[in-house]
Amino acid sequence: MKLAGRPLPAKFYARDTITVARELLGTLLIHDTPEGRTAGRIVETEAYLRDDPACHAARGMTPRNTIMFGPSGRAYVYLIYGMYWCFNVVTASKGVGEAVLIRALEPLEGAELMSRRRGRAEPKSWCSGPGKLALALNIGKAQNGVSLLRGPLRILPGGPVPERVHVTTRIGIQAGAELPLRFYLEGSLCVSRK
DNA sequence: GGAACGATTGAT
DNA sequence: TCAATCGTTCCT
Numbered sequence: 001m002k003l004a005g006r007p008l009p010a011k012f013y014a015r016d017t018i019t020v021a022r023e024l025l026g027t028l029l030i031h032d033t034p035e036g037r038t039a040g041r042i043v044e045t046e047a048y049l050r051d052d053p054a055c056h057a058a059r060g061m062t063p064r065n066t067i068m069f070g071p072s073g074r075a076y077v078y079l080i081y082g083m084y085w086c087f088n089v090v091t092a093s094k095g096v097g098e099a100v101l102i103r104a105l106e107p108l109e110g111a112e113l114m115s116r117r118r119g120r121a122e123p124k125s126w127c128s129g130p131g132k133l134a135l136a137l138n139i140g141k142a143q144n145g146v147s148l149l150r151g152p153l154r155i156l157p158g159g160p161v162p163e164r165v166h167v168t169t170r171i172g173i174q175a176g177a178e179l180p181l182r183f184y185l186e187g188s189l190c191v192s193r194k
Numbered sequence: 195g196g197a198a199c200g201a202t203t204g205a206t
Numbered sequence: 207t208c209a210a211t212c213g214t215t216c217c218t
Binding site for chain 3: 056059062063064078079080081082083
């Protein structure tokens with residue numbers, strides 16, 4: 001897998017959030033840090049929409065969710081349960097508070113780093129959940145608001161996507177639980193739940 | 195100022 | 207099934 005080339009352009013993100021969530025499947029998430037490079041193929045996403053009660057932005061702008069209302073193509077990173085970071089991609093037009101949660105990756109590069117950061121866990125579980133992949137790629141508070149169009153944290157186009165896309169309800173939410181807004185590559189061993 | 199809660203995870 | 211753990215949000 002070649003991890004070079006141009007990141008996905010701004011136009012990719014400035015679209016309907018459900019479309020972006022689907023089309024992010026198969027793309028490549030890369031994080032270069034002083035420790036080295038870690039990268040993986042996105043295999044699971046969830047869409048969060050402005051009129052969706054589970055979306056942080058559904059009840060208007062707050063200090064935490066301000067990034068979601070800004071330009072698309074940036075990272076929205078927040079702390080959940082006081083312990084884990086969740087990495088999202090901001091989508092749609094400026095002023096529209098929507099994003100895609102990246103829920104799972106298939107590890108592609110940086111096995112040694114991921115192994116060290118994830119402790120005792122098998123490779124297919126390094127990035128099989130939002131909190132896990134944030135740990136494996138060392139994504140946290142410092143990445144909130146950064147551009148994904150250039151810089152150390154970026155997303156490159158993937159190859160063709162042969163797998164079927166599976167659509168289900170989202171994981172771990174109460175309100176809006178019935179909405180079919182979770183997408184994953186059927187057959188992937190690295191999704192958070194099948 | 196205080197309290198309830200959460201887009202999770204790993205151990206029991 | 208359950209605890210860990212703390213920033214955010216909302217209420218007083």
